[in-house]
Amino acid sequence: MLKVISAIVLILFTSPAVRSAEPRTGEEILKASKCQMCHKMTAPEAGAEIDTTGPPNLRFVGDRRQQDWMVKFLKKEIDNNGMKHKVIFKGSSEDLAILTGWLASLKQPIAKGDSLAPVVTPAPSGK
Numbered sequence: 001m002l003k004v005i006s007a008i009v010l011i012l013f014t015s016p017a018v019r020s021a022e023p024r025t026g027e028e029i030l031k032a033s034k035c036q037m038c039h040k041m042t043a044p045e046a047g048a049e050i051d052t053t054g055p056p057n058l059r060f061v062g063d064r065r066q067q068d069w070m071v072k073f074l075k076k077e078i079d080n081n082g083m084k085h086k087v088i089f090k091g092s093s094e095d096l097a098i099l100t101g102w103l104a105s106l107k108q109p110i111a112k113g114d115s116l117a118p119v120v121t122p123a124p125s126g127k
């Protein structure tokens, strides 16, 4: 056990190249954090009815939210229209950065205004 701990400590304090020996993607962190218990991540079929009730679909969340906002929101430091997020992110700030960086990159590939573009929950005012 001690050996394992010292190995982890060693990895944490050595170069970033070594640290990424155990890479984690935003998607892996999302799954491990059980975000999908509440959030859909799939693009709706073209032409399908879009369910805009309940927790927002995060498939194209990058169209409405910036990484900085998500970091603060997931740490419950800021509100969304007077409401804090339901759950606080319990992982490391490094994981939160990877997760929100990935989420911010999720943008609709189809030009806005295209009739086939899936409609997603609009961001409430206040950024």
Ligand code: HEC
Pocket: 030, 033, 034, 035, 036, 037, 038, 039, 054, 055, 056, 057, 058, 061, 064, 065, 070, 074, 080, 083, 084, 085, 086, 087, 089, 099, 103, 121, 122, 123, 124
């Ligand atoms: C218990 C259910 C629940 C869980 C689990 C949950 N969320 Fe949420 N989340 C919500 C609800 C409900 C909202 C919308 C209302 C609000 O602002 O709180 C929301 C809003 C968001 C938003 C803003 C979306 C938008 O369209 O503006 C982001 C980003 C987000 N959640 C990310 C996450 C991430 C990442 C996780 C996993 C670490 C997660 N959520 C886990 C319920 C949940």
